Amino acid sequence: MIGRRIAVYGPSGSGKSTFARNLGELLDLPVVELDALFHRPNWQPTPVDEFKATVLDFLGRYRNGWVCDGNYHTIRQHVLPRADDVVWLRLPFATVFPRLFYRTVTRAWSQEPLWGTNYESWRLSFLSRDSILLWGISHWRAHHRGVERDLRRIPHNADVHTLRSPLEVDRFLGSLRSGAGHTSAAASS
Numbered sequence: 001m002i003g004r005r006i007a008v009y010g011p012s013g014s015g016k017s018t019f020a021r022n023l024g025e026l027l028d029l030p031v032v033e034l035d036a037l038f039h040r041p042n043w044q045p046t047p048v049d050e051f052k053a054t055v056l057d058f059l060g061r062y063r064n065g066w067v068c069d070g071n072y073h074t075i076r077q078h079v080l081p082r083a084d085d086v087v088w089l090r091l092p093f094a095t096v097f098p099r100l101f102y103r104t105v106t107r108a109w110s111q112e113p114l115w116g117t118n119y120e121s122w123r124l125s126f127l128s129r130d131s132i133l134l135w136g137i138s139h140w141r142a143h144h145r146g147v148e149r150d151l152r153r154i155p156h157n158a159d160v161h162t163l164r165s166p167l168e169v170d171r172f173l174g175s176l177r178s179g180a181g182h183t184s185a186a187a188s189s
Contacts, residue, residue, distance in 0.1 A: 002176060003084020004029065004065030007158070010089030011071070011143045012136045013100025019089060019169060020069035026176050032058045034070025043130070048074050052069070071143060076150050083158040088147060089169065090162050093140060094159070100136045170172040 006023060010016045017033055024031035037054050038046050044055070055075050059066060059082055068079050080086070106112075106122035114120065125131055151160055163169045 002027070002161075003159070003178065005059075005082055005084045006065075006067045006170065007076075007079050007083040007086045008067060008069045008087065009071055009091070009147050010091070011096055011105060012132060014089040014091050015095045015099065015169065016069045016071075016089060019087070019173075020067045021068065023087070023176070024030070024067045026173065027067070028171055029065045029067050030062050031067045033068060033073050034068065034075065034078060036115045038070075039118055041117040041120055043124075052078060071147070073146050076146075077154055080150060080154045080156045080158065083156060086151065086158045086160045087172070088151075088160060088162045090144070091166065091169075092163050092164070095166065097136055101133060104132055 006027075006029070008016050008023070010019075014045075014128075017035075018034065020031050023029070032055070032100065034055065037058075038051055040046055049108045051072070052075060055068075056078060059068065059079070068083070104120055104125045108122050108125050111119050120132070124147070125133060161172065163172055
């Protein structure tokens with residue numbers, strides 16, 4: 001069984017947002033994507049204090065549960081103590097980076113809007129120091145060290161579910177689907 005307040009972590013391209021949306025749908029919980037709260041127009045960051053206040057407001061508004069998707073270390077210390085469960089998508093680099101590359105190219109091609117008025121662009125994706133692809137490579141180890149450190153350091157009662165392959169992700173969601181189906185059938189009778 002999984003709790004009602006769930007934090008989802010994973011490196012860029014691991015499928016956090018898709019996983020969080022699926023989890024929210026399965027458990028009938030609101031989902032907050034931290035990227036949507038952090039990125040302002042032209043990829044400008046939200047100031048840390050304002051970002052923290054916005055995230056805490058969201059978590060406080062949904063006392064019956066939520067799914068929080070994002071890796072921001074500046075906010076992790078505020079999310080973890082409130083979480084019942086943590087799902088860490090710790091998939092291998094050989095799985096994650098091709099996904100990140102495909103997603104980046106697809107978004108640059110389609111000009112799909114992201115978080116308001118932001119778009120992936122060819123220049124930003126391939127010719128910039130701010131490239132998400134470069135970020136995916138250069139922050140891989142830092143992500144893992146940071147999440148490991150914070151899961152050890154920050155006191156919380158959350159159960160941690162570390163999923164290390166796409167198959168484990170599918171099985172985890174599948175187990176919730178079958179469990180959620182039985183729960184809702186029992187609740188409606």
